[in-house]
Amino acid sequence: MTSRPRRGTISVALVGIGELWENRVKPAIQEFRDRVKIAGVFDEVRSRSLAVASEFKADCLPSITALSERPDIDGVIICDAGWMKSSIIELLTMRRKDCLIFDWERLSEAELQRIAELADDVGTTLMVDFEARFQPVLRRLRELSATELGPARHIEIFLPALSSHLEARHQYLAERELIEWLDASQVLFGRTPHALVARPETSILRKSPSAESQLFSEAISSQKALWWPWWGREGSHLSAMFRPAAPSSKRVRDAVEDAGKTTSPLSLTFQREIVTPTGELSCDEKRRPEIRARLTFANGSSQFSSTTELTWTPQDGVVNCEDLSGERPAHVLMLDQFIRRSIGGLLPVPELSQILRFRQLLRNLSWEPQELPNH
Incomplete structure (x- = not known):
């Protein structure tokens, strides 16, 4: 798969709209409106997706598969992936989507091992929230x-x-x-x-x-x-x-x-x-x-x-x-580093x-x- 040329901006999708999005991710996104474009939103509760998509003039995505197939999306911010967390991260990794993962704590060791090896093989960045x-x-x-x-x-x-x-x-x-x-x-x-x-x-x-x-x-x-x-x-x-x-x-x-x-x-x-x-x-x-x-x-x-x-x-x-x-604040600097890494920077970030x-x-x-x- 050939990725499109990187610019100084990044096009991202959001997964999981809830308290974490409101308290930490949204304020950080608003700090970087000139560098981050929200292209798509997915949440299991469609009304939440619609509300955020409307606010940011983004697409309300019907599924994670639809998200993963979007060539204009460079990275994905995973606020809350629910019970399908490992499957979602694995699919996005296979489709070469860089991810910033907030709710990583319930991933099992076997899931971490499998996904980390896959990310290493395909060269995808899976940055985690080590605030x-x-x-x-x-x-x-x-x-x-x-x-x-x-x-x-x-x-x-x-x-x-x-x-x-x-x-x-x-x-x-x-x-x-x-x-x-x-x-x-x-x-x-x-x-x-x-x-x-x-x-x-x-x-x-x-x-x-x-x-x-x-x-x-x-x-x-x-x-x-x-x-x-x-x-x-x-x-x-x-x-x-x-x-x-x-x-x-x-x-x-x-x-x-x-x-x-x-x-x-x-x-x-x-x-x-x-x-x-x-x-x-x-x-x-x-x-x-x-x-x-x-x-x-x-x-x-x-x-x-x-x-x-x-x-x-x-x-x-x-x-x-x-x-x-x-x-x-920490959440602003963390998003800044994710942007830099996703547009081709070599700076070290905490990974899965x-x-x-x-x-x-x-x-x-x-x-x-x-x-x-x-x-």
């Missing part, structure tokens, strides 16, 4: 790492605890949040973790000793099959392991020796904490509390408790507080295959030995 890496605070930290603070060495991330109800929807929320911030930390470090280690917290075990002890015992004996209900709870703790980096050249090795230094090991930890006065937080909340983090760099430190407010301190001890609320790698890390996590309380 954390695009947040203003992460972008600013990357700048500071390259200028004032030096390479990141230690990152502690505190995530809001989930409701204790062991429902399937919490699995997806807990996993998605963790994967997004694993990715963001990987971007800061410039390195990929090779293993995850879970640590049972004795403080949690004391709250409900019999139930929690049984949960940890079962998780360990069943190859970590129950990692997710444990991970969503207050106090649960994960550490990422990194292999030591070898010096890239003799000149680098000599420079390190001359400075009398060795490369510091990288440290990345995640911990769940209660962040609301009422205690547990349900994933039904419209707006979850923001994640906070503490970071140590080669030449200073930083912390944030909002994605738009940052405090950082270089070696001279002068504290700097920055308000980043005027920066471009990365979800698979992080899922494999979670599946193979090990448990730090710790004696459970006696009862």
